[in-house]
Amino acid sequence: MGSDNCAGRAFIGSFTSAGGWGITAAAVDQETGALTVLGSTDTVPDPSYLVLGPGPGPGGRVLYSVSETEHGAAAALDITGDVPQPIGEIRPVEGNGPTHLALAGGHLLTANYGSGSVTALSVRKDGSLGAVTAVLRHEGSGPDADRQRGPHAHQVLPDPSGNWVLSVDLGTDSVRICALDTTTGALRLHGETALRPGTGPRHLAFHPAGSHAYILHELAPTVTACRWDAATGALEPVGEMSVLPEESECGGDTATYPSEVVVSHDGRFLWTACRGHDSISVLALDGTGEKATLVTTVGCGGHWPRDLALDPTGRWLYAANERSGNVSWFVVDSTTGIPHCTGSLEVPAASCVIFA
Template sequence: MDGSSAERAFMGSFTSAGGPGVTVAAVDRDTGALTVLGASDAVADPSFLALAPGAAVLYAVGESAPGSAAAFDVSGDVPALLGPVRPVEADGPTHLALAANHLVTANYGSGSVTVLPVLPDGSLGEVASVVRHEGGGPDGERQEGSHAHQVLPDPSGRWVISVDLGTDSVRVGAIDPATGVLEPHGETALRPGSGPRHLAFHPAGRLAYVLNELAPTLTVCRWDAGAGRLEPLGETPVLPESAAADSTVRTYPSEVVVAHDGRFLWTANRGHDSISVLTLDESGEKAALVATVGCGGHWPRDLTLAPGGQWLYAANERSGNVSWFAVDAETGIPRHAGSVDIPGASCVVLG
């Protein structure tokens, strides 16, 4: 791979909605087009995926009750289970990430974070630790308790960040590489009722952008890796005023992606069925909405930017397709270029 483009794409989908499970596709470097090669339904509802760096191993959550996590050998065109499917001792895992030689899952249903060891062959060991979150928020239907929605390492690799929609907060912890114990370090409160869902870091590593699901906004935060501390700076709408004020269509933003050069930021917006384009100033602390474009389907659950930044992919869950867009290098505005049918599409990972 020349570093400017991905060679393959891995797509997760809800098998309960007729999806094929974990799908492997070839990526055309010139057009961004995806061609399906094979799929595995060995795990129910593999809604989110993570690819091991420099290795042909892909990890998936099983977003079910009880929830699970699994490793796949993806050296071929059809994913093959690598080791046993592991329980995560929680319900509804919605996200996962690799950190400190472990796999970490965010468990929406149980409001917890689970840590599993990654064994030398890439397979998963049994659960090493589970941290359960406490609290809730003002939205009685969605925030009756904790709902951990995303987990990811910070750019320094020292900290593990978990975004909790139910408690309107972002939590910071650290994993002991030897034991897999996740030690809580701190918690940052965001605006009550905002429902933070996912977070993405600025490429310089000093800022983080939290996308809020219950309010279609983006919270810009300063990140201090030395102290392991997140500081909210301000909140920016991700929809035009007319769309935000439309009471007939409620929008639930799902994913946030930052350009590799830090000039642009994109969000996927379910309900409005759009991709929002925001510009970032030179400091990265000011975000401004400049455009929205159609997502190429219905209910965009995930967004992924190609390694070279020229292609953007959207997994449209309810229309059952993955769309790709050519990104204008000057404006950041995506132009729809094609799509492939993936029933229950929920996630796209490039590698």
């Protein structure tokens, strides 16, 4: 099923070290949400997170991937065919265990969990990756002796205005706001927002209006709502809400580690994935965007949901279930925000899903 464009396609990352296929391209049935495998490649070791960016030629797109290994790397891939093909070299990021990446200002940024740093690499005209232009090293620690002895950058992303880069650090219980020099690729620390000690912030998602952000914590089943001021680059926490029912928050034999947060395209709902509890939480956002109320939780359609992704239409929600080795899809009730599972695709060691 070769194609000149990427309409109706998804790309799935998975851990090759755990038997995953690497990067898988899949066709998306727009009527049913179903995924069908087109092809896969294991040329990038442990491509745990992916992002799409513009490429050369009319309508061109390039897929970028981290390589979440001890000596971390990033790669660019051509996706005009059914099997993604590398463009240029796989580039070292001068950081350990990159878990997330994003494009900003003509550069690729990676969040390096193991070394607690953010790396910027130049992006060439053909979409391939150039040299490292900056490495911003985080500093600090948290109260959890096992998980927070030092910094652990877990996510990096630009704000909706494109003027700032935010990095979420699980080890320091904070979010750093940086400025990227689009000419030189230098990263400059602008500010740092502290969150409740011991919560272990993992991922952040912006409200579509761009005025608020929601930070999901890995070491506590909660999400923190923040006001975001793009004019000054200020992130202000305004409230912390549970993503699980009270009876699920404590006790029992199963530890819970929230993983991903997604906001609906209309800003009315927020969804989170919880590993261990193996659920998707549904929260309703009020008109201000500052208060989230837990509506319910539903099963994730597998075990250990590492990632959640909303398709471009906002109708379908997908969960990458790492330990059960599948990607499940859900139709979202537009009135309640509650997702209902309608199918699943086997993808061993699945780690993320993105859509073209």
